[in-house]
Amino acid sequence: MARWRALPTGLDPAVAKLVSRLRQLKDASGRTMPELAKETGYSTSSWERYFGGRALPPREAVEALARLVGADVVRLLAVHEVADEAWRKRPSSAAADVPPRFEETENGPPAAAGTDGGAEPRRSSVWRTLLAAGAGAVVGAVTTALLTAPGAGARPAAAVTQRVVYACEFSRRDGLWYAGNSTTRTQQLVVDMTGSDVAELQCLLQRAGITPGGIDGSFGPLTEAAVIRAQKKFGLDVDGQVGPRTWAALRR
Structure with a gap:
């Protein structure tokens, strides 16, 4: 029996229940992890993230595992549905605090392990969160200084940043096909990343006849x-990750 690591702190009970099951x-x-990956069609790295509570498995993956081991598919999918709803409501800053893994390559700097061939390292959602928090602190400090400066009492409040559409x-x-949000053909994308590159990916998936659940620039389940x-x-x-090979296939 596998010795599982503790689930991330703060993981919603509904998600924790699904992962435990x-x-x-x-x-x-x-079955070993490689055997499970081979028989379900989902990679070892994907299952590691699902079992670790770092990403919510798609409905298809849960169904594939249930059928493989002879479990009650309907009951397990019901647990998944509740977990999926909880996962969608989690704060954007609740990404798991898990550092990326790297391996040496022959051509210079390390590349992220478990990618589909990209030369760019996998971005840690934790670092993205810290950077975003730092930027927000700077903006907040500047805004406060402006509003509290002499004669600032009559100034209007700072404008609220609008959601990107x-x-x-x-x-x-x-x-090659482009959707107007990004021209990248190599950017490595993984779950919990956001921005125009993700929006470009979602548009290209939609053009290929595969719905990504909306064009919101958020790489979710x-x-x-x-x-x-x-x-x-x-x-x-x-x-489930996007690198040069996936970009090439979607842009053709």
């Missing part, structure tokens, strides 16, 4: 599930 099924099956405006250049379906469709390694 998945761990029990994996242990009962007697993304759209898909497709164009084709040099035989629905977008991950869409990436997995795309990787299966294009015959790529299935890991």
